[in-house]
Amino acid sequence: MPANPQLNANGELQHLLSIEGLPRAILEQILNTAESFVGVTEREVKKVPLMRGKSVFNLFFEASTRTRTTFEIAAKRLSADVINLNVSVSSQTKGESLLDTVANLSAMQADVFVVRHGSSGAPYLIARHVKPHEHVINAGDGRHAHPTQGLLDLYTIRHYKKDFGALTVAIVGDVLHSRVARSLIHGLTSLGVPEVRVIGPQTLIPAGVAALGVRVFHDMRAGLKGCDVVVMLRLQNERMNGPLLPSAQEFFKNYGLTAEKLALAKKDAIVMHPGPMNRGVEIDSPVADGPHSVILPQVTFGIAVRMAVMSIVAGN
Amino acid sequence: MTSRLPDAEALIPRLAAELKGRVTPATAMIGLHTGGAWVAERLHPLLGLKEPLGLMDIAFYRDDYAKEGLKHDPKRTRIPFEVEGRDLLLVDDVLYTGRTVRAAMNELFDYGRPRSIALVVLADRGGRQLPIAAQHAGAQVEVPAGKRLRLKRAANGRLTLELEDAG
Amino acid sequence: MKLLIKGGRIVDPASGRDEVGDVFISEGKISGKKEKADQTIDAKGLVVAPGLIDLAARLREPGQEYKATLASEMDAAVAGGVTSLACPPDTHPPLDEPGLVDMLRRRAKALARARVYPVGALTVKLAGERLSEMSVLAQAGCVAFSQANVPITDTQVLWRALQYAATFGYPVWLRAEDKWLSREGVAHDGEMATRLGLAGIPAFTETIALATMLQLARSTGARVHFCRLSTAAALDMIRSAKKDKLPVTCDVGIHYVHLSETDLGYYDTNCRLDPPLRSQRDREALAAGLADGTVDCVVSDHAPVDEDQKQLPFAEAEIGASALELLLPLTLKWGAERKLPLVKTLARVTSDAARILGVQSGRIAPGAPADLVVFDPKQPWRVEPAALKSQGKNTPYLGYELAGRVHATLVAGSVVYEQK
Numbered sequence: 001m002p003a004n005p006q007l008n009a010n011g012e013l014q015h016l017l018s019i020e021g022l023p024r025a026i027l028e029q030i031l032n033t034a035e036s037f038v039g040v041t042e043r044e045v046k047k048v049p050l051m052r053g054k055s056v057f058n059l060f061f062e063a064s065t066r067t068r069t070t071f072e073i074a075a076k077r078l079s080a081d082v083i084n085l086n087v088s089v090s091s092q093t094k095g096e097s098l099l100d101t102v103a104n105l106s107a108m109q110a111d112v113f114v115v116r117h118g119s120s121g122a123p124y125l126i127a128r129h130v131k132p133h134e135h136v137i138n139a140g141d142g143r144h145a146h147p148t149q150g151l152l153d154l155y156t157i158r159h160y161k162k163d164f165g166a167l168t169v170a171i172v173g174d175v176l177h178s179r180v181a182r183s184l185i186h187g188l189t190s191l192g193v194p195e196v197r198v199i200g201p202q203t204l205i206p207a208g209v210a211a212l213g214v215r216v217f218h219d220m221r222a223g224l225k226g227c228d229v230v231v232m233l234r235l236q237n238e239r240m241n242g243p244l245l246p247s248a249q250e251f252f253k254n255y256g257l258t259a260e261k262l263a264l265a266k267k268d269a270i271v272m273h274p275g276p277m278n279r280g281v282e283i284d285s286p287v288a289d290g291p292h293s294v295i296l297p298q299v300t301f302g303i304a305v306r307m308a309v310m311s312i313v314a315g316n
Numbered sequence: 317m318t319s320r321l322p323d324a325e326a327l328i329p330r331l332a333a334e335l336k337g338r339v340t341p342a343t344a345m346i347g348l349h350t351g352g353a354w355v356a357e358r359l360h361p362l363l364g365l366k367e368p369l370g371l372m373d374i375a376f377y378r379d380d381y382a383k384e385g386l387k388h389d390p391k392r393t394r395i396p397f398e399v400e401g402r403d404l405l406l407v408d409d410v411l412y413t414g415r416t417v418r419a420a421m422n423e424l425f426d427y428g429r430p431r432s433i434a435l436v437v438l439a440d441r442g443g444r445q446l447p448i449a450a451q452h453a454g455a456q457v458e459v460p461a462g463k464r465l466r467l468k469r470a471a472n473g474r475l476t477l478e479l480e481d482a483g
Numbered sequence: 484m485k486l487l488i489k490g491g492r493i494v495d496p497a498s499g500r501d502e503v504g505d506v507f508i509s510e511g512k513i514s515g516k517k518e519k520a521d522q523t524i525d526a527k528g529l530v531v532a533p534g535l536i537d538l539a540a541r542l543r544e545p546g547q548e549y550k551a552t553l554a555s556e557m558d559a560a561v562a563g564g565v566t567s568l569a570c571p572p573d574t575h576p577p578l579d580e581p582g583l584v585d586m587l588r589r590r591a592k593a594l595a596r597a598r599v600y601p602v603g604a605l606t607v608k609l610a611g612e613r614l615s616e617m618s619v620l621a622q623a624g625c626v627a628f629s630q631a632n633v634p635i636t637d638t639q640v641l642w643r644a645l646q647y648a649a650t651f652g653y654p655v656w657l658r659a660e661d662k663w664l665s666r667e668g669v670a671h672d673g674e675m676a677t678r679l680g681l682a683g684i685p686a687f688t689e690t691i692a693l694a695t696m697l698q699l700a701r702s703t704g705a706r707v708h709f710c711r712l713s714t715a716a717a718l719d720m721i722r723s724a725k726k727d728k729l730p731v732t733c734d735v736g737i738h739y740v741h742l743s744e745t746d747l748g749y750y751d752t753n754c755r756l757d758p759p760l761r762s763q764r765d766r767e768a769l770a771a772g773l774a775d776g777t778v779d780c781v782v783s784d785h786a787p788v789d790e791d792q793k794q795l796p797f798a799e800a801e802i803g804a805s806a807l808e809l810l811l812p813l814t815l816k817w818g819a820e821r822k823l824p825l826v827k828t829l830a831r832v833t834s835d836a837a838r839i840l841g842v843q844s845g846r847i848a849p850g851a852p853a854d855l856v857v858f859d860p861k862q863p864w865r866v867e868p869a870a871l872k873s874q875g876k877n878t879p880y881l882g883y884e885l886a887g888r889v890h891a892t893l894v895a896g897s898v899v900y901e902q903k
Contacts, residue, residue, distance in 0.1 A: 005749055012385070020678065028389075029389055032389035032390075033386065033389055033390055035392055036373060036375065036376070036390040036391065036392045036393065038392075039392045039393050039394065040376070040393075043426070043427060044426075044427070044428070045426035045427065047426070048376035048377060048423075048426070049376070049377060049422065050376040050377070050381055051381075078376075097791065097794070097795070098794075098795065098796070099794055117796065119795075119796030119797070119798050119799055120679055120680035120681050120750070120796065120797060120798065121679065121680075121681075121749075121750030121796045121797045121798075122796040124749050124750050125750065125794065125795070125796055141680070141796075142680050142681075142796075142798070143680040144679055144680025144681075145680065179680060182677075182678075182680060206676075206677040206683070207672045207673060207676070207677060207683060207685065208672075208673050208674035208675070208676065208677030208678070209677055211674040211677065211678075212677065212678070311376070311381075311386050312385070312386050314385075315381055315382075315384065315385020315386045315387075316385045
């Protein structure tokens with residue numbers, strides 16, 4: 001197997017493609033740097049001049065206003081220039097290959113490519129073909145990884161719970177199709193969380209998941225017992241009525257987070273969700289808006305984490 | 317210029333005495349991580365200042381990011397007072413090229429417009445590359461070529477100035 | 484034209500012969516008599532074996548000439564010591580018309596390199612609905628009928644196709660795959676697919692289809708050869724079937740006895756294969772099954788793919804690996820790892836394959852066609868694009884060094900390749 005495609009010859013972060021395979025020291029570097037940026041986001045002048053003159057290209061092959069906007073805000077707070085490219089799938093089928101698109105953008109002096117793509121592995125292909133001074137940040141590839149989301153989830157957990165070494169974390173919902181779940185699992189196991197659980201029906205739990213170091217629960221009540229952190233995954237519409245699940249209502253009955261089920265977790269458990277939420281499908285409103293929910297702070301932390309990732313890779 | 321290194325501990329009370337005449341209770345102090353913060357932590361209680369000590373990391377304002385990247389995990393800048401209209405003391409351990417102070421001032425102005433800034437350093441080793449000067453310097457130190465002047469803090473808090481090879 | 488191959492180590496799996504000697508060739512056949520030769524090939528220190536018989540190599544003609552041409556792939560074949568190959572019916576258009584089959588055979592013959600045996604489409608356009616005109620196709624030269632990698636989903640059609648083929652004794656070569664279960668998958672449904680976020684193809688997509696096909700084979704009496712088995716579980720089923728004296732045979736692709744899902748690494752599209760590379764236990768079972776004879780022979784499953792179609796995200800990349808020139812060194816590597824004598828190693832790509840194909844080559848005996856390969860089993864070479872004659876440079880072995888270099892290849896007594 002080739003060398004880690006994310007690290008340069010000095011072992012520094014060149015690209016952020018996946019949390020899997022990153023040394024613990026680099027994960028901690030990102031979280032620590034993010035903490036400084038949280039300070040920046042809290043003051044009047046929310047910008048620092050760190051990446052002035054650098055160009056960040058948002059290359060989104062899969063539409064997403066939320067994620068693209070947070071990356072844009074993060075880049076602008078670093079004083080970078082931001083160019084947004086929504087490369088819809090149809091322009092791809094018009095003949096320009098993925099690599100041709102990237103090569104054209106390279107010619108326009110890009111420093112950072114933030115890439116979201118529907119196919120797992122696409123950012124790896126791009127990272128293999130960019131110039132040495134160019135950096136790739138994966139904003140989500142297929143069902144494989146969403147490392148900045150995983151990092152902001154880790155940051156959130158660290159902020160509220162301090163010590164990873166004593167936690168029980170449960171991830172609930174469609175793990176099979178979730179890049180958020182995979183990234184978070186890798187992050188939690190890398191940082192030494194002793195018990196990571198996935199909870200969902202058999203149809204939504206991937207075959208090899210136990211090999212990632214998690215315990216599988218099909219019974220949500222059993223899975224939530226004693227949890228410090230509950231992460232609810234979004235259930236996409238297209239999964240809801242078909243061979244995977246009969247209906248949203250039935251999903252909510254068995255796997256939706258209500259106050260009654262949450263009471264089985266620890267008294268000071270926190271509830272997280274990568275957003276956007278389907279209220280009444282994976283989580284009900286009283287919990288989403290309740291005292292255990294840290295869903296809104298996740299968003300703020302997300303900007304600081306993305307600032308940290310960009311400034312670390314762009315400097316290497 | 318002395319070529320023997322001065323005793324850092326002795327410089328602290330000397331600086332404090334010099335500053336006592338210059339400050340009012342409303343003056344605020346900001347120490348630059350890491351060495352400047354140590355010096356500021358020692359000076360602050362000696363001057364009767366009303367506002368708590370501010371600490372600043374200039375990592376995001378450095379001028380060498382393109383060459384060096386983000387080398388260390390930046391510490392968090394915390395300025396627990398209003399900068400606008402304030403008389404400030406900016407404290408660092410060693411003044412050399414002046415680039416750190418330039419970055420610190422840029423960062424400071426993103427918090428507000430101070431009324432004045434006075435630079436306080438434990439040691440001035442000359443070698444300025446920018447038009448920056450210290451209003452208060454504990455000592456002038458000559459540093460031999462190929463060496464770097466560093467402030468060290470022992471486990472018991474004792475500060476010492478040391479020379480090490482410039483990497 | 485009389486030829487003498489002098490002083491080589493003659494390895495003939497069909498007879499078990501492994502000794503230094505001379506091979507005399509006359510009128511395109513192996514001669515039983517020592518005759519004065521017009522040309523002599525010095526084979527001292529080299530192995531002289533029957534030319535390799537590869538039951539699955541795609542030549543991309545007709546229809547896909549931008550990927551490769553008959554000429555380039557036939558050059559690749561003989562450079563790899565392959566003297567006979569069967570090509571699957573998944574050309575464009577598929578080999579479901581005698582005119583296409585005829586044209587392919589004639590073009591191959593005109594190139595005068597390896598012998599080409601077309602495998603005809605079992606159903607029209609490989610669509611799995613209507614039976615193809617098997618008799619007419621057989622007359623045009625098809626040696627068997629197959630669906631290539633396009634499984635028939637309507638089991639009734641499959642049943643009828645097997646009945647029809649059995650009527651005339653035509654062999655049917657089938658890939659055991661349940662299309663419904665595998666349709667979204669791109670990688671083996673195991674640990675790697677979960678890590679890489681790729682849709683999985685569980686092992687039971689093969690065994691469920693195999694169970695159906697074995698029962699239909701039993702019921703119809705059709706001669707079925709199972710292509711590219713990939714799971715340990717499937718091999719167990721074949722073992723049972725053979726024990727029950729069911730006349731089935733099977734092959735595996737050469738990559739599957741060496742590589743597993745782990746080799747996907749960071750989305751190496753050269754490992755985007757069908758069937759997928761499976762677990763290490765499966766690989767071990769296939770390698771052992773090939774040694775103990777449960778698996779009858781090994782094939783290259785050669786599929787040249789152009790660079791652009793591989794420089795894509797894994798799920799979008801085109802399936803296939805270029806393997807004609809690697810069949811010999813990779814088979815030797817397998818044999819060495821299993822500690823088999825050379826005569827047994829080579830059986831799986833010569834005499835055993837010949838038996839399934841139903842041809843006279845694949846052995847060194849008086850009267851047999853003089854299809855031979857002269858090679859150095861120890862000579863190393865680096866697998867690089869420039870070293871491959873095939874237009875397909877898509878191999879998982881790029882950059883690797885392999886042992887086993889062909890010095891000369893003969894078909895019907897003519898030297899069709901010689902190493903410069």
